[in-house]
Amino acid sequence: MKILSKHYVLFRRTRQDGSCFYRAFLFSYMEILRQMQDKQAEVTRLMECFEMYTDRFSRLKWDEAYFLNPEKYFSSVVSELNEVLNVIAAGCTSEWLYQRSLQESFSGRIISFLRLLTETEIRTEEFYKQSIPKNVNVLQFCWKTVQSLDAEATTTQMRALTYTLGIPLRVEVVDKSSTGQVVLVKRLDFFHQSDLNKGPLHLTRSYLSSSTAPKLLEEGSNDADLLSSDGAPLLTLLCRRGHCDILYRK
Template structure:
């Protein structure tokens, strides 16, 4: 009996080893944008077998549950403010990629609800094609790529397949099941980071005032965009919004009490929507005494009928989740 248990245990270990070996084989042993140069730090579990990690996305839950579970009163009050506008939220795994994962999944959900989703896919791919032209003009360290253009094309192909699947009727449940699988989303997340970097480096003059002091665009991207365990700040959010032409609303629930119990809202608009340049945003603050405004759901595009972004994320310190308006539930 003991001998059989030892064999079973060894078999389980061999199975896990085989899974991890096959998982690494999916990367083809190549250096890519997913792998930093030799000697650079890598988040220890980025390349773990999918079965050994927490789910990348959770199911929708009542936003009010955050009020019940959190211990800090000021945080509870800020969530109560959001509850005036939103009914549900969806957790994302806090592994450094939560913004990109939340942005992608929220976009795909909204794409699936569009009346003319194929037209939106065409528009999106056109934006990606323009980014590819800028990407090809930039110099890339071979420590990150063996063949930059080949890598870009291969990941864009996967991205295009995913968005077309949604436009052609991929159900919400199927989308969720695909999204919690690791490999394809991880490569696509690397594409989102790459698109943001290409945007910042190609339009450095537009973003110069937003870069940290004594840091150029390339240095910033190497430190803040390429590592898969670095959470996105507002600058990469702006860059990705413009690169893909996708408006975004960010509800910020931070630790600050400088303005009292308030929630900071940022509406990020690409030039094609706002007509005011790539860095246009609308900033506002909401408190418990603010009268909630009706938030109507649009159709056929990424803006609601009141011209506000449909994609909405809740950003807490070093983490992003997806928010769902009350009218959607």
């Protein structure tokens, strides 16, 4: 906490139910959206991301226990999320956002949707094969590590969701050294490769290093409102022992 306090003013705890990453990601993104200058443009951008994934999502084979009509399910959840994001873009209070997020009928449905988007990315991109054990196929991997509602996200799922939505992400990972005597803070930065020609994942072991920060984006770039002035992702999570909370920068 002493190390983190040099860069962050506070953190918000999230429910420890296995969906903490998706829950923290969703709420933090909506908070950032409230502060954006051009909120409606960001909502439009995100809806375009969903539209791009509609065909991928619909072409995959899904267990009928989830839904009989993938296209109808996808459309209904996107419509529900779009409605909430438009309320935020129109100017909602922080209390409204907090109370809305506590409604499990909304957050639970959207979190399940984020898991399915993550699975779609993993099942349709060759890149993720390197993360899957050789004795497990992609469907088994997703069933165990993505679909299951108590499955905690690892860097594989974090990378997949970041790329799907085009939302830069920073994760501060607090861990102990191999000897167990030193506390380490490792930084994981995720950027979309098409925006920043820097590869899918950047890891610096030195907390104070800024080598992971991308070049400042040009004014008008799609990611401009999702990055701070120094090029770091605004959406920042704290990961300790596999659990994710939300971090707030100074």
